[in-house]
Amino acid sequence: MNFFEKLFPENFRFFSEVVRNSSSSRAYIFWGPDGIGKLSFAKFFARSFLCGTMPPCGFCSQCVFEEHPDILVVSRKEGDERLKAEYIREAIRFARFQPYSFFKFIIFSEAHLMTQQSFSALLKAIEEPKQYVTYILVTSKIDFIPPTILSRCIRVRFFPKDFNTFVMEKLKGKFQNENFVSLVQKIAFANPSIIDMIDSEEEFSKIWEMIESAVAEKPEFKSNFVNLVEYYIDQDREKARKFLDVFEVFLLSNAEKFKSSSIIFWEKLKKARIMLDTYFMNPKFVLASIIF
Ligand SMILES: [Zn+2]
Known part of the structure; x- marks a missing residue:
C-alpha cells in the first residue's frame, strides 16, 4: 500500500478519482496541522494527475522528470517573513504559457503567509481561469485565508489516520x-x-x-x-x-x-x-x- 494511502485514506481515494477522471478543479485548499505531509501530498497528486495513475507509474513520459516542468511550488524564500506578491505574479506568468504536457499545477506552500497584495493577485488569477491550471493552497492556518479565496477552493482537510x-x-x-x-x-x-x-x-x-x-x-x-x-x-x-x-x-x-x-x-x-x-x-x- 502506498504511504499516502495509509496516512490519508479518504483523501487518497478522493484524488484517485480525480486522477482517473482526469478532471481537476480550479483550486483546492489543503489544510491541517503542520508537519504531516500536506505539501508532499500536493506534489504527489500533481505528479499522479500528469501521469494518469495514482500513485504515478514511474516510467512514462511524464514520470521521467525529476522536477516536472508543469508543476510549480511557490514558497517563502529564505529570510522572507511573508509570501510576497512578486512570487504570486511570477506564478501567474508561469500559468500564462501553454503547459509542456497538457496541464499545470501551482502549489502555494504556507499560503497563510501571503500579504494582502498576494491574496488579491491570487484571487484575480483564480477568477480568470486557464482551463489547464489547478491552484493548490497548502496551509495550517485556514483562518488566515480570506473568505473571497476560500469560497473558490475545494477544502480538503488533512489529518493522519493513526x-x-x-x-x-x-x-x-x-x-x-x-x-x-x-x-x-x-x-x-x-x-x-x-x-x-x-x-x-x-x-x-x-x-x-x-x-x-x-x-x-x-x-x-x-x-x-x-x-x-x-x-x-x-x-x-x-x-x-x-x-x-x-x-x-x-x-x-x-x-x-x-x-x-x-x-x-x-x-x-x-x-x-x-x-x-x-x-x-x-x-x-x-x-x-x-x-x-
Ligand atoms: Zn507515469
Missing part, C-alpha cells in the same frame, strides 16, 4: 528520556511539526528549562529566563515559535496546578504570537514580554 503510530514512528531514535517522549507526544498532538522542528533531546531540554523558569515565582528564575532567551532564542523566530508551541501544551497539561495564573499566561502567549507573526517584532522582546 496519529499515535505516526508520532511514535517519527520519535523513534530521537528521544531516549521517557519523560521527554511522553511530553513530546502530547505536544505533537497539538502540533505534529514539533517533532521535525526539535532537532535533539538537548534542544528540547533547553526549551523545557525556559518554561520552568518562566512559570517560577522566584525573581532569580526570571533572570534565568531572560538569560536563556538571550542565549538560546536571540533573533530566531522559528525557535521562538517552538517555544510558544511547547509552552501552550505545558499549560494545557498543567491547568490544575496554575489555576487562575494559567489564564494570564494564555493571554500572554496569545499576544506573543500576534507580536511574533503578525507584527514581526523582535523574537527576543516578544518572549521577554511573557514574564513581565
Whole structure:
C-alpha cells in the first residue's frame, strides 16, 4: 500500500478519482496541522494527475522528470517573513504559457503567509481561469485565508489516520528520556511539526528549562529566563515559535496546578504570537514580554 494511502485514506481515494477522471478543479485548499505531509501530498497528486495513475507509474513520459516542468511550488524564500506578491505574479506568468504536457499545477506552500497584495493577485488569477491550471493552497492556518479565496477552493482537510503510530514512528531514535517522549507526544498532538522542528533531546531540554523558569515565582528564575532567551532564542523566530508551541501544551497539561495564573499566561502567549507573526517584532522582546 502506498504511504499516502495509509496516512490519508479518504483523501487518497478522493484524488484517485480525480486522477482517473482526469478532471481537476480550479483550486483546492489543503489544510491541517503542520508537519504531516500536506505539501508532499500536493506534489504527489500533481505528479499522479500528469501521469494518469495514482500513485504515478514511474516510467512514462511524464514520470521521467525529476522536477516536472508543469508543476510549480511557490514558497517563502529564505529570510522572507511573508509570501510576497512578486512570487504570486511570477506564478501567474508561469500559468500564462501553454503547459509542456497538457496541464499545470501551482502549489502555494504556507499560503497563510501571503500579504494582502498576494491574496488579491491570487484571487484575480483564480477568477480568470486557464482551463489547464489547478491552484493548490497548502496551509495550517485556514483562518488566515480570506473568505473571497476560500469560497473558490475545494477544502480538503488533512489529518493522519493513526496519529499515535505516526508520532511514535517519527520519535523513534530521537528521544531516549521517557519523560521527554511522553511530553513530546502530547505536544505533537497539538502540533505534529514539533517533532521535525526539535532537532535533539538537548534542544528540547533547553526549551523545557525556559518554561520552568518562566512559570517560577522566584525573581532569580526570571533572570534565568531572560538569560536563556538571550542565549538560546536571540533573533530566531522559528525557535521562538517552538517555544510558544511547547509552552501552550505545558499549560494545557498543567491547568490544575496554575489555576487562575494559567489564564494570564494564555493571554500572554496569545499576544506573543500576534507580536511574533503578525507584527514581526523582535523574537527576543516578544518572549521577554511573557514574564513581565
Ligand atoms: Zn507515469
